[in-house]
Amino acid sequence: MSLQIETDVPLRALNTFGVDVMARRLVRVRSARDVRLVVDHPELGRAPKFILGGGSNLLLTRDVDPVVVKVEISGLRVLEDDARSTLIEVGAGEPWHGVVEWALDQGHAGLENLARIPGTAGAAPVQNIGAYGLELSDRLESVDVVDFVTGRSATLPAAHCRLGYRDSVFKRELAGKSVITSIRLRLPKPWTPVTGYADVERWLQRQNLTDPSPREVFDAVCAIRRSKLPDPATVGNVGSFFKNPVVNRTIRNEILEEHPDIVSYPLEDGTYKLAAAWMIAACGWKGQSLGRAGVHEQQALVLVNRGGANGADILNLAQAVQDSVEQKFGLRLEPEPVIV
Ligand SMILES: Cc1cc2nc3c(=O)[nH]c(=O)nc-3n(C[C@H](O)[C@H](O)[C@H](O)COP(=O)(O)OP(=O)(O)OC[C@H]3O[C@@H](n4cnc5c(N)ncnc54)[C@H](O)[C@@H]3O)c2cc1C
Incomplete structure (x- = not known):
């Protein structure tokens, strides 16, 4: 054809x-x-x-x-299923949330913390999607790509994708050069819930679920996301607009001295992730608008289209937020989405 x-x-x-x-x-x-x-x-x-x-x-x-x-490449299939893990292959055009649901329905747990993330499976490695304590890098086995110049196909093992915090080789050297056509995900067995994230823990505790099933973790994640994030079908948005800044201990301590309430999380490598949402809210932006763009009422990391906003409206707001945060905390927030 x-x-x-x-x-x-x-x-x-x-x-x-x-x-x-x-x-x-x-x-x-x-x-x-x-x-x-x-x-x-x-x-x-x-x-x-x-x-x-x-x-x-x-x-x-x-x-x-x-x-x-x-x-719009479709396809979902199980390639391997043994005592240690299940390997599934997914066409790049499959809606990501559908992949999570399909896997769960087939009895293959391990993706539930990434439920309700919009977008396609092929874009998931591009920014190494993550939520509620799990990142795609925890499950990605390999990625099939076609080179846009030579037309050659290749399979990249996950280790070659250089997956980092909302980052990968597809946002850098290979940006626009390689099309991801399918991805493979390895789901380890036995399944253990990833529940360390405060929101998920609290939700499960409220339901008295001390030993939750994969479906219960999935339901928890879906409920939390529904309550916190605007649905793009009704309010235009791209989820978090800014990355959480990662800083060394010295910078974190300096900021902490001036802003003792700042929310931060220690990372394994000794650095700290600062909650950008907290910083934006501390600058008074939560729920505010600038022209036709605004900062979401419940989640300050999310910029929204209040109706008829164009790219410039949203960029203006993003820059105003970045300026305020920089003035107050000395750090410039980095946008998460791709700006075209
Ligand atoms: C309400 C909401 C909540 C969200 N929550 C989260 C969250 O919790 N965690 C998170 O990580 N993200 C989140 N996001 C962001 C977004 O859903 C993800 O980044 C998603 O993976 C983007 O997929 P997409 O198909 O829409 O990509 P697009 O927006 O279409 O593209 C994004 C980038 O990927 C490239 N790309 C797309 N497909 C391919 C391909 N097949 N091969 C090569 N490059 C490709 C594009 O060129 C572009 O540079 C959220 C977004 C919304 C709207």
């Missing part, structure tokens, strides 16, 4: 901020072979490209000139 090139495609419904911009050209790829067709295409092959999944980690600031390659 040949590729369908769509022109002047509105992207408003294809990004969860709901920003109203256009893609000059858009192609949908439903297999690794389709990606190779794009690479070999006389018109598209050499053109700059932008890979689009679910648009839930993007801030679009203008019409997109590069060819938008929308990844």
